[in-house]
Amino acid sequence: MTKRHAPLTRIELLQGTLDLIILQSLRWGPRHGYGLLQIIRTMSHGVLQVDTGSLYPALHRLERQAWIEAEWNTSENNQRVRVYRLTTAGRKQLAVERSKWEQFSTAVAELFAAPPTEEA
């Protein structure tokens, strides 16, 4: 529940990022929602914890934009699950989002690398 107490402004920021994270995570293969949460947590070494509540609206939004598609499958535990996979359009979108993110992080990194000015 800790995540829900984060400021709304960070959630807003996360929202754009959430799409990127989901698209990127699906590059490693089709996943259901629960699996996606797990893989994001694992791959980011537990730093990124996506709020469960906001995952499903995001998945359905991406599905409507045709960047991902879904089908019902049976999991290894013999459970019916809805599995999402990346579409061709989704791959293109991922590339766009990714280059945006890289520009952003490079810019922030350069900002941090700049020599310190005199404190006022």
Next chain:
Amino acid sequence: MSPKDRGARNDDLDAEIQSHLDMDAKERIAHGESPEDAAAAARKEFGNVGIVKEVTRDMWGGGGFEQIWREVRYAVRSLLRAPGFAAVAILTLALGIGANTAIFSVVNGVILRPLPYPHPGDLVLITSQFPTLGFDQFPVDAAEFLEFRERNQSFSNVGAYYANAVNVGGESSPARVTSALASASLFPTLGVTPEVGRWYTDQETLPNAPPVAVLSDELWRSNFGGERSIVGQKVDIDGVQTQVVGVMPKGFDIHDQGVRIWLPLTLDPDSISSYRGGHYLNLVGRLKPGISLATARVQLEPMLAHWAQIDGGSAGVTPGQKGFVHTPNVKNHRLRYDDLLADIVGSAGRALWVLQAAVFLVLLIACANLANLLLMRAETRHKELVLRAALGAGRGRLVRQFLAESLVLSVAGAAVGLLVARWGLHALVLSNNAGIPRATRVGLDAHVLAYTLLLALGTGVVFGLAPMLRLNAGAMSLSLREAGSRTTSHASAARVRRALVVAEMALAVTLLVGAGLLLRSFQKLTRVDSGFDRSNLVTFNMVLPAARYADSLRRVALFEQITEQLGQVPGVQSATAMSGLPPRRQVNANDTRFEGYVTKPGIPPQNVDYYNYVMPNYFSTMRIPMVEGRSYGPMDGARSPPVVIVNQTLARLFYPGQSAVGHRIQPGGTVDTTQWFTIVGVAKDVKQGGVDAKTGTEIYLLNEQTPAYEGFAPRNMNIVVRSTLAPNVLSPSIRRIVSAVDPGLPIVGLRTMDEVFDDALARPRFLAELLVIFAVVALALAAVGTYGVLAYSVAERRREIGIRMALGASEGGVLTLVLRQGMTVALIGLAVGLIGALAVTRVVRSLLFGVQPTDPATFAAVGVFMLAVALVACVVPARRATRVDPLVALRLD
């Protein structure tokens, strides 16, 4: 997406989320948690499943209708969770919208609905004006009608009529119905053809033509069984066997007179000159294609300028001067044109618009109240809103949700409001139809329903916008942490709430002032001295059919016989008869010669407003005091020297500074023009032309002398009985006496004189009553609004109040604190309202009687009343504040 697809997707979403929860739970069990703990933890980790589903479904998109439907369903569900709020909101709206619908259906039926003729906008009422006599609208004479048809350039056709009443049916049980004597040209002018049979021809309006009649649909059905075979048959009309030639369609009428039978207006083109000066006709003209009323008015001027010369006189000559011919002219006897519908609506139009405005203000106040309610609801739902935003619901969605909720409320309110309107129309308007014209046209038609729908949508949007102000005020930038905690007070929201209450109070005060002014006017109207003692008087009307009562002496004898017998009924003190019944007499404006009087500009012309033919005991029965001279006595017989009694107004006007008694006058129509009538007395003024009008000049002529000196006697007389018995007790005796004398004479309008006056005041009463009801509702709503906002504020400030009390503030101190807050708002509202009232009450000036629009007493009374109500509304929450337990309040957060 079809609803079926959507249902399947809903099931999919449920399954998807359930599988997520199951997987999470299994994982937790694998880590050693108990199955119950695991399921609960999974759920807790997931968050609010319902809201997540809701927001997820939003992502599916869908068509406009589908989205709307979704919002509506969501709004209904959310309102069902707050039934108290929903009920209060819907009932408030039902009252507001219902009252608006009811009043609008009156405005629609009376003012907006066109007259039921083809191209009704082309119909013009043509009447005359006598600026020198002070008559603004007066009938025209028959000569003018005939000449006007020939001479005018503006109208394709012109018809003439005057409304009267006739006895229809056999000897034994005749019915008295409203009739119109109409020219054959009236019907082509109006453009309506009979439903059965035909209209009468010009030939049938000539003297000595066989008598014919056209029935209204209403009379045809009620008295003749609706049989088509009635056409061609003969019926008894005022004792004359008259052939029915046609039946008019349902609802056909002229000038809202309620005409039930149409009879030819007999005019002889050869005796046109004998018709001059006898003003009794109203003309209706149909404008030629392409000619507007304004153009017609311009074309009127040259016609008036030449009229007198064509008739052998000079234009603009004062009556009585050489060269004067009684025909329309530019100066002292003009024709006027009025839009027919506007003339029918007349002064009722302003009264109805005032009511419409008033009831609209009530709705505005109701909206302000609801806006406040929704605002408070939005505050308490703040947490849910922020959560939705966090899950990715767009602001547009939230705005749509608020709108959907308020629209669901307002449409439900409108639906209930229609029931309120139906009931209200029945209770208030239709039972009051003496007061407003065209009342039969009032109803809930398509226009009214469209208006109601518009109101519902409008109010929904208006009060639905209030919580959005709150959203825009930064709800979205608020932190989730704050949303999770108890709602905090926001100064901006509190300001909006207070402003709404100030507005409510101000509107209510404006309405109260308006209602107060009209109420005082009405009270003043009821207290006007009518000039006679109208208590314990019973009156009814009788008309003698001309055919059977051609002899004037017989007419006089009949009324003498009936009043004499009535006077002997036990419980009756006296009975008399008179031709003119106050207070709603039509002005006669008869030319009258005053002996030795020289007419010149600047002094009143020789004309008398009212002629009243009365019986000798008239003044004693009516208890009209004689101011000077004597009343009629035994010395005044049918053939003794003719006498006349005048009223105070006439005496003052024509005999200023001297006694009128002993002077002589000659009423118009006197057979021997050397015969003068001696004024023997001056009677106190009687309100003949309306209690709100200034008294006109009047002469009383002795009915029994009129056959000898005037060569006629009135057929239409009002019988007046002074008795403490009620009309229904007297009624059998009256019927027995009248039918013993002549069974073919109907008794009409049997009622007390008080009722006659009440009827005359129907419209001001209707207006004052409704406005007072609206104003009280408005004040109640404003008081509830004040209470609500203050109670909310007290609840919000419980902690602060608790601290104050813990720090030693007294109960009185807390009481004062809250009261000051509430009364400040009320006082500002009062001040704004009073200033608003000063600006607005000017529009009701023409509806007031004996009261200025700035009447200080009304303003003061409204101020005191409103403050008292506001104080009550504030005391309840203030007292609740004093009962705050400091310990509980401090522990609240």
